[in-house]
Amino acid sequence: LYTIQATRDGNYIVCGATNSTNFGLTNRGGLDAWVMKISPSGTEIWSRTYGGSGDDIAFAVHPTDDGGYIFAGRSTSSDGQLAGQGQRGNTDAWVVKVNGEGFISWQKLIG
Numbered sequence: 001l002y003t004i005q006a007t008r009d010g011n012y013i014v015c016g017a018t019n020s021t022n023f024g025l026t027n028r029g030g031l032d033a034w035v036m037k038i039s040p041s042g043t044e045i046w047s048r049t050y051g052g053s054g055d056d057i058a059f060a061v062h063p064t065d066d067g068g069y070i071f072a073g074r075s076t077s078s079d080g081q082l083a084g085q086g087q088r089g090n091t092d093a094w095v096v097k098v099n100g101e102g103f104i105s106w107q108k109l110i111g
Contacts, residue, residue, distance in 0.1 A: 001014050001015065001016035001034075002015060002016045002017075002057075002058065002059045002060065003015055003016075003059065003060050003061060005061055005062055005063060007037065007063050008063055008067070010040065011037055011038060011039050011040065011045060012037070012038050012039075012040070013035065013036070013037050013038075013061050013063065013069055014035070014036050014037075014038065014061070015033065015034065015035045015036075015058035015059070015060065015061040015071050015073075016033075016034050016057070016058060017031040017032065017033055017034055017055075017056070017057040017058065017073075018031065018032060018034040018049065019031050019032065023044075023047070024047070025047065025049050026049050027049065028049070028051050028052055028053060028056075028077075028080040028081070029051075029052065029053030029054065029077075029080070030051070030053060030054050030055040030056070030076070030077075031051070031055040031056060031057055032049035032050060032051040032056055033049065033050040033051050033056045033057055033058035033071065033073050033075075033094075033096070034047070034048070034049050034050075034058065035047075035048055035050070035058055035061055035069065035071055035098065035102055036048075037102070046101060046102050047102075048098070048102040048103075050081055050096060050104070051075065051077050051080055051081060051082065052075070052077025052078065052079040052080030052081060052082045052083070053077055053079050053080060054075065054076030054077035054078070055074075055075075055076045055077075056073065056074070056075045056076070056077055056082070056094065057073045057074055057075075058071040058072070058073040058096075059071075059072060059073045059074070060072050060073075064097070066099075067099070067100040068097060068098055068099045068100050068105060069097075069098050069100075069102070070095065070096070070097045070098075071095075071096050071098070072093070072094070072095050072096075073093075073094050073096075074091050074092065074093060074094055075087070075091070075092050075094040075109060076090060076091050076092075081104065081107075082094075082107070082109065085107060085108070085109045086109055087109055087111070088109065088110075088111035089111045091111070092109040092110060092111030093109070093110040093111060094107065094108070094109055094110070095107065095108045095110070096108075
């Protein structure tokens with residue numbers, strides 16, 4: 001995990017990367033970006049992975065005014081959830097907006 005932020009509802013949002021399939025996580029290949037919302041006692045509220053077959057990492061996450069979250073990281077994928085996003089190089093900057101349950105609203109590769 002790379003960062004943790006307090007959420008507007010009194011919980012926490014954390015982000016990082018994982019290649020695990022434990023605890024119901026999906027691994028798409030390599031490292032996947034990982035965002036998880038937890039309660040103040042550490043109980044998981046939801047947990048999601050994002051990416052493709054390369055290495056995808058979330059370095060920072062921040063709550064948004066609409067109750068969702070935005071995270072920033074990097075990606076080496078051009079498939080999976082990043083198919084058609086226009087990968088520009090070996091490693092691209094990656095910005096993803098998710099809703100309050102962690103489902104992707106939009107994403108952008110920059111490179």
